[in-house]
Amino acid sequence: MDERFAAADWQTGATGCPRLEAALVSFDCRIDQRVSVGTHDILFCHVVAITRHPEPRGLMWFDRGYHTLMRPAC
Numbered sequence: 646m647d648e649r650f651a652a653a654d655w656q657t658g659a660t661g662c663p664r665l666e667a668a669l670v671s672f673d674c675r676i677d678q679r680v681s682v683g684t685h686d687i688l689f690c691h692v693v694a695i696t697r698h699p700e701p702r703g704l705m706w707f708d709r710g711y712h713t714l715m716r717p718a719c
Contacts, residue, residue: 664696
């Protein structure tokens with residue numbers, strides 16, 4: 646498991662779960678209910694903490710790749 650997380654910087658969230666340091670936003674949640682529907686599980690969660698990156702940059706998929714979006718100058 647440690648090898649999977651070695652390529653990035655991680656912090657520990659309020660619930661003790663790993664949180665990607667460079668993420669634009671992260672939601673640290675506690676699972677309140679899990680409902681199985683067919684081959685999927687639906688998780689109903691209580692948000693314990695929200696962390697926002699101080700310099701958000703949008704990311705968009707087009708032309709077969711990811712591209713960052715520039716913040717408007719005005």
